[in-house]
Amino acid sequence: MTAENETTGGARIIARGWGWRHASRRAPAVHGLDLRIEPGERVLLLGRSGAGKSTLIQALAGVLGGDEEGDATGELLIDGHAPQSARGEAGLVLQDPDSQVVLARVGDDVAFACENLGVPREEIWRRVPAALAEVGLDLPLDHPTAQLSGGQKQRLALAGVVAMRPRLLLLDEPTANLDPAGVVDVRDAVAGTLQRSGATLVVIEHRVSVWLDVVDRVIVLDPDGGLLADGRPREVLQTAGASLAAAGVWVPGFPPARPVRRPRVAGEPLLAASGLAVGRTEFGRRRPTVVSSGIDLELAAGESLAIVGENGAGKSTLALTLAGLLAPAGGSLEALPALARGLGSQPYRWRSRQLLTRAGMVFQDPEHQFLAGTVRAELEVGPRALGDGLGRADTVRVDELLERLHLDHLANANPFTLSGGEKRRLSVATALATRPQVLLLDEPTFGQDALTWQELVALLAELVDDGTALVSVTHDRDYVETIADRSLVLHGLSFEGRVIV
Amino acid sequence: MSLITPVIRPGTVARINPVAKMLAAILVALALLLSIDWVSAAVALALEAVLLPFAGLSARQFWLRTATLWVAAPLAALTTVLYGKDSGALLTRFGPITITDGSLDLGLAIGLRILAIGLPGIVLFATTDPTDLADGLGQVLRLPARFVLGGLAGLRLVGLFIEDWRFLALARRARGVGDSNPITRIARQGFSLLVLSVRRGSKLATAMEAKGFGSDRQRTWARASVFGVREWRFMALAVAIPAAAIVAAVLAGTWKFVLS
Numbered sequence: 001m002t003a004e005n006e007t008t009g010g011a012r013i014i015a016r017g018w019g020w021r022h023a024s025r026r027a028p029a030v031h032g033l034d035l036r037i038e039p040g041e042r043v044l045l046l047g048r049s050g051a052g053k054s055t056l057i058q059a060l061a062g063v064l065g066g067d068e069e070g071d072a073t074g075e076l077l078i079d080g081h082a083p084q085s086a087r088g089e090a091g092l093v094l095q096d097p098d099s100q101v102v103l104a105r106v107g108d109d110v111a112f113a114c115e116n117l118g119v120p121r122e123e124i125w126r127r128v129p130a131a132l133a134e135v136g137l138d139l140p141l142d143h144p145t146a147q148l149s150g151g152q153k154q155r156l157a158l159a160g161v162v163a164m165r166p167r168l169l170l171l172d173e174p175t176a177n178l179d180p181a182g183v184v185d186v187r188d189a190v191a192g193t194l195q196r197s198g199a200t201l202v203v204i205e206h207r208v209s210v211w212l213d214v215v216d217r218v219i220v221l222d223p224d225g226g227l228l229a230d231g232r233p234r235e236v237l238q239t240a241g242a243s244l245a246a247a248g249v250w251v252p253g254f255p256p257a258r259p260v261r262r263p264r265v266a267g268e269p270l271l272a273a274s275g276l277a278v279g280r281t282e283f284g285r286r287r288p289t290v291v292s293s294g295i296d297l298e299l300a301a302g303e304s305l306a307i308v309g310e311n312g313a314g315k316s317t318l319a320l321t322l323a324g325l326l327a328p329a330g331g332s333l334e335a336l337p338a339l340a341r342g343l344g345s346q347p348y349r350w351r352s353r354q355l356l357t358r359a360g361m362v363f364q365d366p367e368h369q370f371l372a373g374t375v376r377a378e379l380e381v382g383p384r385a386l387g388d389g390l391g392r393a394d395t396v397r398v399d400e401l402l403e404r405l406h407l408d409h410l411a412n413a414n415p416f417t418l419s420g421g422e423k424r425r426l427s428v429a430t431a432l433a434t435r436p437q438v439l440l441l442d443e444p445t446f447g448q449d450a451l452t453w454q455e456l457v458a459l460l461a462e463l464v465d466d467g468t469a470l471v472s473v474t475h476d477r478d479y480v481e482t483i484a485d486r487s488l489v490l491h492g493l494s495f496e497g498r499v500i501v
Numbered sequence: 502m503s504l505i506t507p508v509i510r511p512g513t514v515a516r517i518n519p520v521a522k523m524l525a526a527i528l529v530a531l532a533l534l535l536s537i538d539w540v541s542a543a544v545a546l547a548l549e550a551v552l553l554p555f556a557g558l559s560a561r562q563f564w565l566r567t568a569t570l571w572v573a574a575p576l577a578a579l580t581t582v583l584y585g586k587d588s589g590a591l592l593t594r595f596g597p598i599t600i601t602d603g604s605l606d607l608g609l610a611i612g613l614r615i616l617a618i619g620l621p622g623i624v625l626f627a628t629t630d631p632t633d634l635a636d637g638l639g640q641v642l643r644l645p646a647r648f649v650l651g652g653l654a655g656l657r658l659v660g661l662f663i664e665d666w667r668f669l670a671l672a673r674r675a676r677g678v679g680d681s682n683p684i685t686r687i688a689r690q691g692f693s694l695l696v697l698s699v700r701r702g703s704k705l706a707t708a709m710e711a712k713g714f715g716s717d718r719q720r721t722w723a724r725a726s727v728f729g730v731r732e733w734r735f736m737a738l739a740v741a742i743p744a745a746a747i748v749a750a751v752l753a754g755t756w757k758f759v760l761s
Contacts, residue, residue: 063710087718092711098661099704102654102712104506104632111723116713124723144506146660160712325671352679361675367697368665369672371689385677416696430676 010039010200011089011167013060017074019225020055020064029055031073032225037217039167042194042201044211044233047221048247049419049449053204056221057170059083060202061092078168088117090168091161095176095447097153106132106148107141109156113164124163131163134196135189149311151182155189162193169194171203175210176420176447179311179475183210190214206449207250208237220244248421248449256454258482259461267301268338270438270469271322271347277330278314278321288329291317292490295331301338301437304460304470306484313490315473316364316442322471323361323440324348339437356382360431364442364473366423370415375407375426378415382434394433401429404459421452428456432463439463440471445479457482507630512557513731515628520637521732522625525739530618532743538757539606541743541750542613548742549621556624566627570619578612617746631656633726640726647715654709658701662694669693 019031030052037043045053058064059076062083078086091113094100103109107128114124128141135155148156154174161169171190175183191214194201205211208218218236220228229240237244237251245254277293292314299305299322307315320326321333324347334345339358343350347359363369372378379401383394402408405425410418415426424444431439439460445453460483464470474480480487509515514522533545558566581604588603635653638644669690673679679686709715750756 058707061711063707087713087716092708094704094708094711096704099701100708101657102650102705102709102714104653104657108632108723112709112714113712115720115723116716116718118718118721121721121723121725124721128723146506146657157708164712320671323675325674352674353677355675356677361671363668363672363675365668367700368668369676371673371676371678371693382677416700434677 008165008167008197008199010041010198011079012039013037013168013200013202014077015075018059018076019073020052020059020070022055022070023068028073030059030221030225033074033221034226035219037200037202039200040198041217042215043203044208044215044218045202045204045221046208046218046244046249047228048223048249049421051221051223053221054172057092057172057202057204060168061090061170062087063092088164089166090170091164091166092170092172093154093157093161093174095173097150097157097177100157101145101148101153104145105141106137106139106143106145106156109145110159110163113160117164127163127165128159131159134162134193135159136185136192149182151178151185154178154182154186158186158189158193162197165197166199168200168202171201171205173204173206173447175205175207180477181310187211187214206248206447208244209250209252212252245450248451250450254450255478256450256457259458261461262465264485265302267303267467267469269298269300269336270339271297271299271333271335273297273322273331273333275331276318276321276328276333278317278326279329280317280326288327290329293330295488295490297488299438299469299471301469302464302467304464304472304483304485306480306487307471307473307490308475308480308487309490315490318490319440319442319471319473320361322347322438323359324350324355325361353385356386356434356436358436359438359440360434360436362427362431362439362441362444364446366427367416369427369430373414374412375415375418376402376411378426378430379433382430386434397433401432405429406455421448424448424452425456428459436468438469438471440473442473443475444472445474445476453479507627509628509630510557510559512555512628514556514625516731517735518637518641518726518728518732519629519634520641520726520728521735521739522629523634523637525736526622526625528736528739529621529743532747533614533618535759536747536750536757537607537610537614537759538750538755539610539613540753540755541746542610542617544749545742545746546613546617546620548745549617552738553620553624556628558624558627562627563624566623567620570616570623574612574615574619577615578608580608581611582608632724636722636724636726637728640722641728646720650709650714654705655702658698658705661701662698665697666690666694669697 013035015033015035018033019028021028045057047053060078060083064070076083078089083090101109102112110128110131111124114127132139135158137152137155137159145156175186178186187210201215203211203215212233215233217231218233219230220236220240222228229236241251241254245251274296276295277290279288279290281288295318307318309315317326321328327348333347335347343354370378371381376398379398380390380394383397384390402411407422407426407429410422415423418426428444444456448456457479460470472479472484529545533542582600583598585604585607587599587601590602592600592602592605631653635649639646639649673686673690747756
């Protein structure tokens with residue numbers, strides 16, 4: 001491990017009848033896998049959710065755990081070694097930007113992996129700035145990691161891996177939680193590092209188009225064991241494109257179906273903001289820090305508004321304010337009579353219970369909103385809070401939602417054990433359970449597969465057509481085109497919000 | 502400014518190895534707990550008062566960080582004066598409350614003692630970067646890296662928990678259950694936070710493991726933690742203060758060994 005050793009080359013992966021069963025599950029996550037990946041190959045790993053993609057990548061990273069975590073069958077080798085004994089050969093970047101940062105400062109965090117591998121101190125500090133430059137993070141070494149954006153955090157995680165000089169780069173949906181600019185930054189950083197090191201790449205990603213120009217091979221896992229398809233990207237997408245799209249993979253040329261909309265009928269006005277400033281009160285402060293101001297808007301029943309704009313422009317904060325969860329930091333936000341229905345005109349002053357039938361907010365992270373032990377109980381939280389106990393009509397409503405959002409077979413499952421798409425559907429369903437007049441969603445399509453996207457958009461279109469006012473904070477252009485009647489572009493710090501019709 | 506990346510003004514004390522600072526604070530505390538008398542506490546506090554301005558904290562930081570002590574010390578002193586063990590001449594009495602020479606002495610001793618132990622502890626900690634402390638614990642004291650760095654990584658999660666807590670409060674309001682009484686609400690919300698934090702913790706553990714943490718390989722340390730002449734000088738100071746305090750108390754005849 002010396003500085004001259006710039007090109008590390010790639011690792012060879014061999015699987016022979018490999019399989020893995022998690023200790024808590026009856027069925028194996030992966031079984032009967034035969035695979036050979038040559039040094040320097042760049043592989044996009046696809047398959048419907050539950051096909052075992054993450055299991056395979058974690059096994060390659062050597063973090064699947066020992067015998068108490070599950071049973072392995074067959075053989076999985078990296079350059080002839082078991083992955084656990086090849087630590088440092090493989091570097092892994094995961095989906096969630098927040099839970100991959102280990103240390104408080106950028107330089108220290110990049111150095112962390114090198115320290116664990118026993119790299120000498122002088123060599124570590126040669127590698128750290130080089131790795132940061134390679135992923136395009138132009139920041140001082142003592143920059144606090146807490147101040148990084150999601151895309152920067154993912155590039156930091158990548159820099160930590162790059163500094164390890166791995167022969168195998170493993171990426172598990174590294175861009176699923178990022179905005180479009182962040183996606184491109186991370187993708188380009190990966191492409192650059194592969195160019196230099198010649199390492200082997202295995203990446204999992206729902207959105208095929210992001211990686212299509214980087215990878216030279218696509219492997220599709222079969223949920224029933226083995227492989228569904230394997231070959232050059234264009235060929236695999238041609239032969240297996242339709243079935244992949246049907247399984248929820250975003251395949252270029254196979255866009256998800258868009259709902260047919262009814263012509264819009266202007267409903268009664270519900271909310272009006274004028275000169276509205278939004279902000280959040282930082283921990284230990286008294287006054288809110290304004291993130292966006294001068295916002296004028298009106299929202300009527302049956303109308304769909306998209307809030308768009310760059311990161312940090314205050315989109316989420318505006319949604320939380322419109323939802324009556326945060327107090328306006330300035331200007332006015334007025335609930336009009338059709339929404340207030342006898343209450344005062346300031347949504348922030350309403351009681352939590354009174355919000356339920358008026359404004360429903362779906363947070364970006366569904367896990368923040370889960371309160372109950374089962375999916376069914378989760379849906380009953382709202383109706384229960386509304387009145388004394390659960391009526392006949394409420395039970396019917398809950399059953400209807402379970403069925404409509406394909407959650408009926410999971411009614412008794414714990415919400416935290418659901419997949420990403422199921423969690424998103426559940427968090428939307430919890431808001432719908434009390435039929436709010438205004439529904440607000442924060443990045444509803446982040447990290448969702450094409451199937452969930454299609455179902456979600458269809459459901460929302462139906463709601464809007466039936467008179468619900470919809471407010472969506474989003475970066476997703478397809479989503480805006482499909483469902484928004486107009487967009488509000490926020491420009492952040494005290495610039496004006498502009499409405500584009 | 503945050504818990505894990507505090508803004509520390511560069512200065513002599515800020516450069517001292519955190520392990521030395523920690524040992525010094527423990528030493529002063531232990532020595533001052535050996536006796537409860539006002540002379541030893543007063544001498545230690547006076548000596549510390551001379552040194553604290555050199556710690557590199559701004560006046561504002563100093564008063565903000567030590568505010569609780571300035572409330573706690575007089576309160577503890579007052580309580581002891583009013584309700585503490587009586588001895589010596591009776592000064593006044595209101596019903597069950599008696600103030601005697603003895604309880605007055607004891608109150609003063611306790612109030613001063615809280616300040617003499619608390620002030621250096623807080624000031625030394627305020628000038629310490631958690632990352633440096635972890636480096637010191639791992640390299641100087643040779644504590645297991647798994648324990649030291651696990652703790653440091655966990656500390657970083659605290660900032661996320663504060664954010665999570667606020668989101669949970671908003672989420673409960675949005676779900677219609679934000680009206681319950683504060684005690685129920687905090688208990689339920691605390692449970693939600695616990696669930697979230699366990700999930701965050703296990704994800705972080707996987708990420709650390711993927712970076713080779715916890716393997717059998719001998720790890721290196723990117724930042725050197727040195728315990729040299731400066732640290733030994735500082736430790737000498739940390740011995741001198743309680744020593745001077747104890748000698749003064751013995752000479753003044755107020756020394757009362759707590760165990761005798």
